[in-house]
Amino acid sequence: MSNCDLCVVRNRAICAALDAGELQALNAIGRRRNLAAGESLMWEGEDSVLVANVVEGVLKLSTGTEDGREQIVGVVYPSDFIGRPFGTTTGYGVTALTDARVCIFGRKDFDAFAREHPALEHKLLERTLGELDRTRRWMLLLGRKSASEKVATFLLEMSERLMPMGCNDLAEQALRALVLPFSRQQIADILGLTIETVSRQFTRLKADGVIDLPSRREVMILDRRALQAEAG
Amino acid sequence: MSNCDLCVVRNRAICAALDAGELQALNAIGRRRNLAAGESLMWEGEDSVLVANVVEGVLKLSTGTEDGREQIVGVVYPSDFIGRPFGTTTGYGVTALTDARVCIFGRKDFDAFAREHPALEHKLLERTLGELDRTRRWMLLLGRKSASEKVATFLLEMSERLMPMGCNDLAEQALRALVLPFSRQQIADILGLTIETVSRQFTRLKADGVIDLPSRREVMILDRRALQAEAG
């Protein structure tokens, strides 16, 4: 029996394009892997040997300069696809931010399988187009927004992305604290800021009564309207 | 007879995935359109009604904020694909920077055609993955690089992108002046800087003997090594 039958992302990941038999064939060339928070799955500039689906957890995609500056270029969640199919090198590192579970494939095996399953390639195309749109929108933030706009935009984006699915109850949303999977440094690396600037913006938003900060990793949005105004 | 037989991008655009008969079918649902420099093909936030291939010319993809700040999120050249297939809205405006010729399709027509031609979807997937890689690399520049690093990186990127193809002769490259398809303001919008900062960086590089500026739109790279060092 294939693991896939029980897989929580079976119907949301690109695997949703496949029927039971095809899924079994894909399963045969892949395997599960657990990652501890902080562990890396691939490194920037490395040959593209693996691709993967995220089953559980949150991972970052990041690039850096020689002298150690880092920019997080993407964050992936369960059902998202990782890696560079049909290419020789991986342009960014992939590191788990929380403990994570992924379903990995040899890149060449996956390429060959995908080329024989157009429905799978189609799902991957839709996902990639969506990711490109999201990434381009983020460029406006990096290139043109001020620190306060960046932080406000970030919090709003997080409140959408981290909402456990099926939880669309607004009252509940209002009460729930976001639990960020990021340290302050990582938030800075997402926004193109320093840790100090991020910290100061958080403190200011709290003082203004826009958010509350119950603990280091939690944020409660008290005044969404104000955040939206500040996000520009 | 189909226009496509004479098309200069026939073998480089996604059309290369199709045989003569398929190409004729695709041609039947598309048409050529000429754009004058400055003319827009689509607008940010608009319904996704069109997609297109670039036949000739250079176009920018851009987003902006309410208050008029702009960020160029992509630049497309002949054989590149434009627009958002399989989606409802276009996330950015598309505007010709030079006079241009494009081959446009109704988005829904194109979607339907693509779904029936996996080889075309595959080409589109490869192109989209490549574009995503390029875009992510640009995020490092926007988020983490200084003005001088940004300008140096830009000039190097341009010297690669604008090289007419088949012209790999290094001696010739060294002598040739790049003719930028961008105004200073557009360069600023690509790099997330102001026009004044871009101008000052250009002036400084010229004073340092790294580049020469024969005219407003031309740049000669005199010391590629120095530029590479500065690009970080």
Add this chain to the structure above:
DNA sequence: CGCGCAATTTGATCCTGATCAATGCTGTGC
């Protein structure tokens, strides 16, 4: 050829966010 406009360059000043430095908090292991 010279006029007029827009793009670019140059200059002076300001301000946001970076940097440097110190202090405070929190969760962990003993």
Add this chain to the structure above:
DNA sequence: GCACAGCATTGATCAGGATCAAATTGCGCG
């Protein structure tokens, strides 16, 4: 319950790039 390590906050100062303001250049056009 306490000490320690790693994060995070807070404070003081600095600097890179933005902003505001002029001068200059180049170019299309009569």
